[in-house]
Amino acid sequence: MNELKIVVDSAKTAFEQAGTPADLENAKALFLGKSGRITELMKGMAALSVDEKKSRGAAINLAKQAIEAALNQRRQALADAELQAQLRAEALDVTLPGRQRGPGGLHPVSLTLERIEAIFGSMGFEVAQGPEIETDWFNFTALNTPEDPPARSMHDTFYVEGGSAAAPNLLRTHTSPMQIRHAVQHVKKYRAAAGAGSSSEALFSGSMPEIRVIAPGRTYRVDSDATHSPMFHQCEGLWVGENVSFKDLKYVLTDFCRALFESDDLVLRFRPSFFPFTEPSAEIDIQFQSGALAGRWLEVGGSGQVHPNVIRNMGLEPEKFIGFAFGMGVDRFTMLRYGVNDLRLFFDGDIRFLSQFQ
Ligand code: DAH
Numbered sequence: 001m002n003e004l005k006i007v008v009d010s011a012k013t014a015f016e017q018a019g020t021p022a023d024l025e026n027a028k029a030l031f032l033g034k035s036g037r038i039t040e041l042m043k044g045m046a047a048l049s050v051d052e053k054k055s056r057g058a059a060i061n062l063a064k065q066a067i068e069a070a071l072n073q074r075r076q077a078l079a080d081a082e083l084q085a086q087l088r089a090e091a092l093d094v095t096l097p098g099r100q101r102g103p104g105g106l107h108p109v110s111l112t113l114e115r116i117e118a119i120f121g122s123m124g125f126e127v128a129q130g131p132e133i134e135t136d137w138f139n140f141t142a143l144n145t146p147e148d149p150p151a152r153s154m155h156d157t158f159y160v161e162g163g164s165a166a167a168p169n170l171l172r173t174h175t176s177p178m179q180i181r182h183a184v185q186h187v188k189k190y191r192a193a194a195g196a197g198s199s200s201e202a203l204f205s206g207s208m209p210e211i212r213v214i215a216p217g218r219t220y221r222v223d224s225d226a227t228h229s230p231m232f233h234q235c236e237g238l239w240v241g242e243n244v245s246f247k248d249l250k251y252v253l254t255d256f257c258r259a260l261f262e263s264d265d266l267v268l269r270f271r272p273s274f275f276p277f278t279e280p281s282a283e284i285d286i287q288f289q290s291g292a293l294a295g296r297w298l299e300v301g302g303s304g305q306v307h308p309n310v311i312r313n314m315g316l317e318p319e320k321f322i323g324f325a326f327g328m329g330v331d332r333f334t335m336l337r338y339g340v341n342d343l344r345l346f347f348d349g350d351i352r353f354l355s356q357f358q
Contacts, residue, residue, distance in 0.1 A: 004063040007037050011067040015074040021082075024074055031067050038064050105358035109233055109346055112260075112334040113216050116235050119259045120214045123252060125237070128215045130178040133160060136167045138177035142313040143277040156222035158230075171220035175236035176277060178215030179306070179325055183240065183314035186211050191315070205317035210241035216330060226342050233330035240306065240316070240323035246270075249303060249324040257286055257300075260333060265289040269297060278304025278325060298336065301328030 011031040018024035031037050041060050045053050106114070117127050139157075141147070163169035190208035216235040224230050239249065254268050266289065270282035281304035285297040306323035331343055338357070340346070345353050 004041075004059055007031070007041070008063050008066045008070075011037075012070045015070050018074065018078075021075070021078050024071070024078060028071055032064070032071070038067065102355070103358075105355070107346070107354065108338055108340075108357045109331060109334050111357060112330055112337060113233065113235070115260060116216060116256075116330065116333075117214070119256055120237070123255070124212055125239075126213045128178055128182045128213050129217060130172075130175075130181050130215060132172055132218055132220070133162075133169055134172040134177050135163060135169060138180055139170060139172050139174075142180045142310070143176055144307045144309040144313075145276045158220050158222060173221050174219050174327055175215050175217055175234040176325070176327055178213075178217075178236050179238045179277075179310065180313055182213050182215065182238065183211055183316070187315040203312060203317040204315050205320045210239065210244070211323070212239050213237070226344065229331070229343050229347055231347070232343075235328050235330050237326040237328075238306070238323060239325075240311070240314070240321055242320060242322070244322055244324055246305060246324065249326065253284060253303070253326060261288075261337065263288070263291075265291075270303065273302060273304075275302055275304055277307050277310045278302075279307045280304055284326065284328070292339065293336070298332075300332055300336075301326055303327070 011027075014027040014030065015024060018027045029036060033039065038060065041063075042057075045056050045060075048056055121127065157173055158171040160169050160171060187204050187208070190206065191204050194204075194206040214235055214237045217233065218231055219234045220231055221228075222230060237252075239252070250268065250270065257268060258264050258266055267287050269285040269287065271285055273281045273283040275281040281302065283299055284301045284303050285299050287297050288294050303324070303326035306325050308318035311318040311321055311323060331346060334346065335341065335343060
């Protein structure tokens with residue numbers, strides 16, 4: 001029986017040495033396969049007597065069972081090892097910190113817009129919003145801009161689908177169309193309050209509260225470099241009443257700029273200029289008296305006395321009403337406020353730049 005023990009021992013050794021399930025199956029074939037050691041031993045019993053067969057057969061069976069037990073044990077061990085390896089490979093380190101998403105904040109241009117609205121709000125100005133896709137009428141014609149070039153080519157305009165050939169739609173090139181939109185609504189309201197006798201055709205010459213409004217928002221022109229972006233921000237202002245003067249406009253704008261930059265060390269200059277919707281017209285320049293920009297005149301917008309044709313397009317009688325308007329570059333103000341020298345930084349969306357304003 002020593003021979004059987006040797007067979008069982010060598011099977012156990014072969015199984016132990018099998019490093020993978022495939023190796024193990026090969027080793028199994030050597031002992032339990034069709035021409036394996038156990039099968040060979042069975043065959044070798046043919047010549048024995050009945051009694052010898054009985055005891056020899058029982059002994060071989062025991063050996064076979066021992067080999068099968070060793071095989072199953074090794075199979076289980078290899079499966080466990082494989083599972084452990086897989087668990088190790090797919091392990092998650094739950095102690096790693098998650099990807100941070102810091103608190104959000106307002107864009108520097110939005111911060112400036114908020115401040116502009118707060119300052120003009122404190123001076124009794126309403127804030128109006130209007131469409132960015134405009135009609136030719138509101139963007140140009142109603143603002144006394146004639147049909148023919150060169151007046152309209154001053155703005156290289158983005159025309160969009162819709163509208164007609166004679167009256168195309170476009171992305172507004174400035175916030176000035178809001179002068180007309182807002183004034184028309186204002187006049188409509190007080191014309192209704194004035195009751196019968198004031199035909200909606202006739203220019204309004206009744207009494208109404210002054211129009212005092214700003215209209216901030218996005219504007220568009222075909223233009224792109226360090227100081228021009230095809231999309232930019234303006235803030236329009238309009239002040240119409242029976243007794244308003246350029247002096248009031250200068251006073252309001254000077255106060256506004258000093259409040260915006262939190263400095264009284266700042267002067268304004270109104271430089272004669274031309275805009276079709278104002279007469280006279282002036283460019284607004286500011287000059288800081290101290291600090292990094294001291295002494296330089298910086299252009300921040302346009303202004304003027306609203307042209308009588310524009311007053312008429314608002315539905316108002318120009319003999320009775322007089323108005324002053326201004327349009328300022330919000331991005332420019334933001335650059336000056338924060339000392340940014342390339343406008344494109346505002347629209348690149350680089351979080352390293354933007355997070356500096358929080
Ligand atoms: N709309 C002008 C522009 O975009 C700016 C402007 C000038 C607005 C004079 C005004 C104004 O209201 O009175 O260049």
